[in-house]
Amino acid sequence: MTTRRRLPLGIAILLTALTVAYVPAPEESIPGTVTLREEGSPFVAFNIWVKAGSQNDPEGKEGLASLAANLLSDGGTQQHTYQEIVAKLYPMATGYGVSVDKEMTNFRGTVHTDNLEGFYDLLRNALLSPAFGESDFERVKAQTMNFLERGRRYNRDEELSKELLYWMAYQGTPYEHPEEGYVESVRSITLDDVRSFYERYYTRDAIVVGVGGGYPEGFVERVRTDFDARPEGTASNVPAPQPAAPDGLKVLIVEKQTDASAISFGFPTSLVRGGDEFYAMKLVNSWMGEHRSSFSNLYQVIREKRGMNYGNYSYIEAFPRGYTTQNRPVNAMRRSNLFEVWIRPISLTEPGNLHTRTLFATRAAMRELLVLVENGLAEDQIERTQGFLHDFSLNYGSTGSRRLAFAIDDEFYGLEGDDAYLAAIRPELAKLDKAGVDNAIRSHLGAQGMYMVFITADAEAFRDLLLSGETTPITYAGNQPPEILAEDEEISTFPIPVRPEDITIMDISEVFETGR
Amino acid sequence: MKRLLIAPVLASVVLGALAVPAFSQEEDGIFPFETRTFELDNGLKAYLVDAGAPGMLAYVSVVRTGARDEVEEGVTGFAHFFEHMMFRGTEKYPNYDGVTESFGAARNANTSQDRTFYYLVAGSEYLEQIVDLEADRFQNLSYEETEFRTEAGAVLGEYQNSAASSFSVLDRAVRERIFTAHTYRHQTIGFEADVRVMPEQYDYSRSFFERFYRPENVVLMVVGDFDFDNAEALIREHYSGWEPGYETPAVPTEPEQTEPREGAVTYQGGTLPLLTINYMAPAWNPTDRIAVATELLGGLAFGQNSDIYRKLVVEERRLQFLQGGFALSRDADFVQILCMVAEPDDVAAVKEELLAEVERFKTELVDAQKLADTKSAARYGFLMRLETPLGVANSVSRVIVNTGTLDPINDYYRTLETITPEDLREAARQVLAANGRTTVTLTQAES
Numbered sequence: 019m020t021t022r023r024r025l026p027l028g029i030a031i032l033l034t035a036l037t038v039a040y041v042p043a044p045e046e047s048i049p050g051t052v053t054l055r056e057e058g059s060p061f062v063a064f065n066i067w068v069k070a071g072s073q074n075d076p077e078g079k080e081g082l083a084s085l086a087a088n089l090l091s092d093g094g095t096q097q098h099t100y101q102e103i104v105a106k107l108y109p110m111a112t113g114y115g116v117s118v119d120k121e122m123t124n125f126r127g128t129v130h131t132d133n134l135e136g137f138y139d140l141l142r143n144a145l146l147s148p149a150f151g152e153s154d155f156e157r158v159k160a161q162t163m164n165f166l167e168r169g170r171r172y173n174r175d176e177e178l179s180k181e182l183l184y185w186m187a188y189q190g191t192p193y194e195h196p197e198e199g200y201v202e203s204v205r206s207i208t209l210d211d212v213r214s215f216y217e218r219y220y221t222r223d224a225i226v227v228g229v230g231g232g233y234p235e236g237f238v239e240r241v242r243t244d245f246d247a248r249p250e251g252t253a254s255n256v257p258a259p260q261p262a263a264p265d266g267l268k269v270l271i272v273e274k275q276t277d278a279s280a281i282s283f284g285f286p287t288s289l290v291r292g293g294d295e296f297y298a299m300k301l302v303n304s305w306m307g308e309h310r311s312s313f314s315n316l317y318q319v320i321r322e323k324r325g326m327n328y329g330n331y332s333y334i335e336a337f338p339r340g341y342t343t344q345n346r347p348v349n350a351m352r353r354s355n356l357f358e359v360w361i362r363p364i365s366l367t368e369p370g371n372l373h374t375r376t377l378f379a380t381r382a383a384m385r386e387l388l389v390l391v392e393n394g395l396a397e398d399q400i401e402r403t404q405g406f407l408h409d410f411s412l413n414y415g416s417t418g419s420r421r422l423a424f425a426i427d428d429e430f431y432g433l434e435g436d437d438a439y440l441a442a443i444r445p446e447l448a449k450l451d452k453a454g455v456d457n458a459i460r461s462h463l464g465a466q467g468m469y470m471v472f473i474t475a476d477a478e479a480f481r482d483l484l485l486s487g488e489t490t491p492i493t494y495a496g497n498q499p500p501e502i503l504a505e506d507e508e509i510s511t512f513p514i515p516v517r518p519e520d521i522t523i524m525d526i527s528e529v530f531e532t533g534r
Numbered sequence: 535m536k537r538l539l540i541a542p543v544l545a546s547v548v549l550g551a552l553a554v555p556a557f558s559q560e561e562d563g564i565f566p567f568e569t570r571t572f573e574l575d576n577g578l579k580a581y582l583v584d585a586g587a588p589g590m591l592a593y594v595s596v597v598r599t600g601a602r603d604e605v606e607e608g609v610t611g612f613a614h615f616f617e618h619m620m621f622r623g624t625e626k627y628p629n630y631d632g633v634t635e636s637f638g639a640a641r642n643a644n645t646s647q648d649r650t651f652y653y654l655v656a657g658s659e660y661l662e663q664i665v666d667l668e669a670d671r672f673q674n675l676s677y678e679e680t681e682f683r684t685e686a687g688a689v690l691g692e693y694q695n696s697a698a699s700s701f702s703v704l705d706r707a708v709r710e711r712i713f714t715a716h717t718y719r720h721q722t723i724g725f726e727a728d729v730r731v732m733p734e735q736y737d738y739s740r741s742f743f744e745r746f747y748r749p750e751n752v753v754l755m756v757v758g759d760f761d762f763d764n765a766e767a768l769i770r771e772h773y774s775g776w777e778p779g780y781e782t783p784a785v786p787t788e789p790e791q792t793e794p795r796e797g798a799v800t801y802q803g804g805t806l807p808l809l810t811i812n813y814m815a816p817a818w819n820p821t822d823r824i825a826v827a828t829e830l831l832g833g834l835a836f837g838q839n840s841d842i843y844r845k846l847v848v849e850e851r852r853l854q855f856l857q858g859g860f861a862l863s864r865d866a867d868f869v870q871i872l873c874m875v876a877e878p879d880d881v882a883a884v885k886e887e888l889l890a891e892v893e894r895f896k897t898e899l900v901d902a903q904k905l906a907d908t909k910s911a912a913r914y915g916f917l918m919r920l921e922t923p924l925g926v927a928n929s930v931s932r933v934i935v936n937t938g939t940l941d942p943i944n945d946y947y948r949t950l951e952t953i954t955p956e957d958l959r960e961a962a963r964q965v966l967a968a969n970g971r972t973t974v975t976l977t978q979a980e981s
């Protein structure tokens with residue numbers, strides 16, 4: 019039986035709107051806005067992009083951009099206390115939040131069209147008339163300090179290992195420090211620091227207003243006019259970081275009481291979205307280590323065939339908090355990227371074999387990288403990955419909020435029309451051939467040096483094992499076919515040429531305590 | 535939300551603290567989409583939902599088996615482990631991953647205490663291949679012992695992803711103090727000792743499949759943009775040969791708790807103290823006013839918009855956070871007040887404040903406006919999750935898990951709309967009773 023039901027009075031109209039395919043409505047673009055009108059959508063998505071991020075943190079005040087944004091997002095305004103805001107948002111079942119990356123700060127929220135005006139009032143006030151209350155500041159700062167002193171160090175080793183990789187690779191550049199800052203730098207931040215950061219960077223020319231979904235005519239003009247009340251900016255641009263290619267292997271081992279090792283490694287590339295060979299490397303990376311996909315190569319080699327851990331992935335663009343999401347993050351666009359490999363925690367299977375297994379998995383991933391650089395990809399591998407991404411990329415823009423965020427990210431790189439990311443993926447992939455793909459592999463993945471981070475128990479013993487060059491064979495709970503065992507021989511002896519002076523050991527309690 | 539604590543296995547499920555109203559065939563239902571329901575002779579139910587999303591669909595199989603059904607000794611974590619094995623292929627399709635790759639599908643699965651949830655999101659043009667592929671693996675799953683042993687290693691790795699977090703340590707401690715018989719005693723990921731011997735359980739895995747992966751225990755949802763007649767014909771063609779044979783597991787009944795319990799656990803890493811006050815609550819029930827009121831009470835009394843949150847988190851800043859996770863489960867389960875205390879010396883005083891707040895809800899009546907706002911939050915919370923086909927399936931899956939069908943959702947929604955301040959007070963009196971209380975603290979170990 020098929021029925022179309024009537025709905026309780028009051029919500030009938032909004033709900034029927036959901037059954038209609040949304041119609042993107044082209045409109046005149048207003049300077050300082052990114053719009054994605056979808057007529058018929060019962061939702062309106064906001065994405066207020068402030069062109070500043072952790073790269074703008076003053077020295078000694080690392081974490082300021084993040085703390086300032088979080089205070090705006092989680093604090094009171096001149097119109098309402100924080101608790102009044104919470105009470106007003108509560109019946110709407112929504113709110114606004116913020117993400118702060120190296121270069122971007124984005125306030126995002128989605129609301130049902132029913133509640134658009136009430137929601138927008140709160141969001142506008144949060145950004146344009148913040149109270150900067152002492153009590154709100156102390157609360158948000160205390161929550162941040164707890165994250166820095168404890169949560170970041172003890173709750174997710176795998177995420178920490180990735181942050182440490184970026185910290186190593188971007189030494190001496192504005193990308194060096196983690197977005198949330200160091201323990202000591204955040205401790206020193208005052209409410210006056212926050213106010214002056216806001217005055218300096220939240221300026222009308224640095225704020226792009228993003229609105230998507232089923233908003234009414236004239237709405238965007240109104241929002242833009244509101245934000246034009248901010249003064250003009252005087253802050254100069256931060257030059258893009260030029261990270262040095264490492265000379266050989268640079269290794270950081272973090273000592274922590276644990277039964278499982280976190281592993282990350284990578285190196286700087288010149289790849290940026292929409293730039294030269296980006297789509298060729300997007301294909302290569304998808305074949306090699308597509309995030310959370312079981313058919314990619316690293317996953318197959320380390321997890322599927324050998325059952326060593328939960329997953330193994332690679333990246334050509336920053337992918338913060340990857341453990342929280344299957345879908346790729348938005349609004350973390352950077353002018354410099356790493357090629358990065360994430361080996362999920364490798365557990366000991368019997369007492370004493372943690373380090374052997376850790377090195378085996380690392381060797382396996384490094385060997386796959388070398389094989390890729392030497393052999394390139396076969397025609398059928400290219401074709402298969404083209405087919406996969408052709409369909410899979412439809413998932414990227416699954417919600418209005420995500421489609422809007424991708425449009426903001428296009429604006430970051432100046433990608434327009436056919437070059438816009440979601441529009442360009444299919445045609446750009448279709449153009450690729452083996453020669454182009456193999457060229458891209460050689461030019462972007464052929465680096466001789468790389469940064470490596472391990473978080474593991476008994477760091478000194480691990481360092482000694484690493485330096486010894488000893489083979490690190492593993493055993494299995496079941497029988498493995500001869501071809502796997504033969505490959506294991508090669509993996510367990512794969513060279514990791516590292517010099518003693520290129521290994522640093524650090525205790526977990528020192529991690530991100532202070533800048534240098 | 536209470537379920538934050540078991541996030542390692544619950545990748546994407548939506549079981550919010552607030553009630554999730556959904557769908558029924560009745561005229562005044564809240565579910566907005568055109569829907570078709572049918573049941574095969576073997577007991578398999580299917581729901582087809584037209585949810586816009588041009589050119590896309592979500593294909594979801596809900597197996598009403600989870601950690602709850604792990605009743606034998608030594609096999610905790612098995613429902614989740616078995617979820618992994620379902621990706622190991624069949625004789626017809628030995629390479630499941632490769633086939634789904636060719637669709638460009640976003641596909642995965644997750645397991646909780648009450649169910650296992652499998653999904654693919656893909657272009658609608660792949661519907662016929664997806665039905666064929668999914669029907670085949672649910673009936674003809676085939677794997678060798680070697681593959682089984684290898685996959686057990688991946689589960690151990692998954693355990694290690696998050697086992698060391700303070701929240702995970704606390705959750706294990708809470709469960710072991712609350713449950714003495716019922717299988718909610720263990721986390722979905724299982725006890726570490728059981729996870730480590732999983733490679734030895736090949737024979738058990740086959741019996742697990744034989745007993746639980748049966749049509750009477752599975753509900754299909756196809757949500758998105760596709761032709762109903764075609765989808766129904768395909769499902770009938772590919773699933774009708776699936777033989778019934780579900781064996782209901784003997785899930786032990788938890789004896790009634792008769793006095794308050796206290797517990798304390800230390801944590802080897804750095805942490806501020808975590809304090810949790812838990813109460814045994816009834817099973818989810820769409821027509822029981824106490825059960826429905828209980829779910830509303832968690833957010834209302836201890837959520838971000840509550841009086842005690844304002845006092846302890848915002849004004850006095852004695853807590854880093856506070857939350858009330860009162861979502862009910864298929865069987866009687868605990869509801870939880872959870873907070874992180876800023877000063878270790880303040881834990882006892884915070885506990886007294888929270889207990890006093892519990893008592894206040896047993897005597898005072900909730901403000902009518904606050905109750906109305908809570909109902910509004912439930913309604914909009916439901917609507918806001920319906921933006922994608924997978925979101926639709928997730929939003930209604932709880933009803934399927936708890937009852938086997940979608941039909942009771944209208945009853946639930948009607949009950950929710952009629953909840954009064956007196957119902958909330960009665961729920962507090964019945965559910966937040968001292969005799970059903972278990973308090974557990976986690977503090978940093980002395981170094």
